[in-house]
Amino acid sequence: MPATDRTIRRVTRELRRLEALAARRRGRVRMMRALRGLGGAGATFAALVKLKLAASVGLKIGLAILVGLGLAWPFVALALLALMGLVLAILSLFDGGGAGDVGCPDASCCDRRERRAARLKQLIATRRAWLEAAAASPEPPS
Numbered sequence: 001m002p003a004t005d006r007t008i009r010r011v012t013r014e015l016r017r018l019e020a021l022a023a024r025r026r027g028r029v030r031m032m033r034a035l036r037g038l039g040g041a042g043a044t045f046a047a048l049v050k051l052k053l054a055a056s057v058g059l060k061i062g063l064a065i066l067v068g069l070g071l072a073w074p075f076v077a078l079a080l081l082a083l084m085g086l087v088l089a090i091l092s093l094f095d096g097g098g099a100g101d102v103g104c105p106d107a108s109c110c111d112r113r114e115r116r117a118a119r120l121k122q123l124i125a126t127r128r129a130w131l132e133a134a135a136a137s138p139e140p141p142s
Contacts, residue, residue, distance in 0.1 A: 003134040011134075015127040022120050033072045041068025 045064035070077030 008131065008134050011127055011131055015124065015131065018120060018124045018127065022117075022124065025117060025120070037068040037072025039068075040071035041065055044068065 041064045044067040045060055048060040048063060066077065066080065069080070
């Protein structure tokens with residue numbers, strides 16, 4: 001029994017709904033990343049100005065940007081910190097000293113956060129594949 005028009009419409013409707021869910025999730029992730037970055041950078045800059053921890057305004061802005069970047073894109077900030085650690089390690093070779101260890105946080109909890117997104121992508125791929133082969137497939141995806 002080939003797929004009926006009603007079944008094709010239902011699966012198409014489900015696919016649109018799932019794609020809309022994925023698009024909303026991507027939008028929420030981008031919005032929260034921007035808010036975390038801007039909030040962290042603003043709070044850091046305000047604290048540095050109030051506490052007079054950094055000598056120049058440029059250094060205060062640089063530190064605020066680094067904190068904001070760390071809150072928005074942690075891996076980019078970790079890469080910058082690793083690069084700074086590498087530069088310090090190379091510079092310390094000329095001084096005869098040793099560079100400190102740059103610690104890496106445990107990323108084992110990242111899998112838990114992405115499980116639902118992976119399931120959503122898998123459902124979308126299943127619906128698309130079924131729609132492409134709708135004439136040959138007797139059963140809709142579950």
